[in-house]
Amino acid sequence: MTPTVLIADDDRSIRTVLTQALGRSGYQVRTTGNAATLWRWVEDGEGDLVITDVMMPDENGLDLIPRIRRVRPDLRVVVMSAQSTLMTAVKATQRGAFEYLPKPFDLRELLAVVARALASPTAAGDQPPPEPRDADERLPLIGRSAAMQEIYRTVARLTTTDLTVMINGESGTGKELVARALHDYGRRRGGPFVAINMAAIPRELIESELFGHERGAFTGATSRNQGRFEQAAGGTLFLDEIGDMPQEAQTRLLRVLQEGEFTAVGGRQPVRANVRIIAATHRDLRAAIRQGLFREDLFYRLNVVPIRLPPLRERVEDIPLLARHFLDKARADGLPFKSLDSGAVDRLRAYRWPGNVRELENLMRRLAALHAEETISADALDRELTETVMTVEDAGGETAEPLARAMERHIRQFLAAHEEGLVGNDIYDRVIAEVERPLIQLTLLATRGNQIKAAAMLGLNRNTLRKKIRDLEVPVVRGVA
């Protein structure tokens, strides 16, 4: 028998397009512009699949899902929405929608979803978790780019599981924010969210920080100490900068993940681990594995569901929204109201954002606090962006790692890699090149490719700069509009 698809959307053109596309694919289609009619059809036992919009004149489509699931648990519901936020994705998924499609969507994708929805058997007892009662409507993640919508969909799906997640992305792309959203909307939201940053803890203390220690386990261990695994019991453990974890701690963590229990340093009694693990790194862990710096078996244990957060320059369409959001936030914190003129917005879109969303947030705050006029122009931004490049290490505020410490860490790893068999006879040049290259590249970006200005800023002779650009193969960008 031909399956019948019920469609509810108050936009006539969407109804027409869907009717044609589904009709051509051999489905029967019934459409309506309101929720009440859809509900009547469902109650009457009609249709094999529902596709519904969220905002309809008489009712919110999301509110219909639990009712549909109650009267017809086998009827799959696909939600489409122009309100493509994390909350819509999370609500649709948690109320039991089969799939969530942000508008505008690709018709081929819709047809694929319809085919999947009709083909896959419904799991009995496959009940969605109860929704957070007073669901916080404030949006934790801003951005409507296709890349962010894909992330919302993944986050929404992951809130119904305890799977281990590995978040990869440059510094300041929102890795911790995503980890928190996974916790706050997930099954373990009643438990604690405990974060530990591997790069911020002295390597010899990492194991005791993670697993705790008994009194007298080592010099200075004057009392028993709870580790983060224990503190996070029933909740989520966020292992930030996992790529910086020392080898011995990696081995121990792997064992804990394999065996599901851990023992405090100096302790004997194993304790069952009851945490959901979310790891994050800005490093290329596959490269670290090749260099012998990261255990491959640990990587596969952690990389169960990978999420890649794209750098801000790959989702420029989110920049105006984010900038507005941060200016509003600054205002809510008591700073003066500011707005950006269209030239300023263009500048923001053209900039490369090496510090990603964090850099944008800091810039907006700085402008809100220090800029004299209410409207921020392109010229004002040009001045700020040049300075930003020089102080990018400060982008994280007080917690940012001083450049010298970061270098020390990198060089140590570099040397460790060489110890393990890779022969090197040009380490000096290679390390210097590692520093020189981003320095020159970012200065050129700040001057929009103007080499005369860049040479002046760097205090280098123009010809020296030109030679370095050639030798280091720095890509040359010119006059970003």
Ligand SMILES: Nc1ncnc2c1ncn2[C@@H]1O[C@H](COP(=O)(O)OP(=O)(O)OP(=O)(O)O)[C@@H](O)[C@H]1O
């Ligand atoms: N999509 C977003 N919407 C709103 N704010 C964001 C978004 N992404 C990041 N931010 C903000 O940017 C700042 C940096 O985010 P976060 O700390 O999550 O990044 P990160 O990738 O974990 O950085 P790092 O690797 O340096 O620790 C935070 O203040 C966060 O609130």
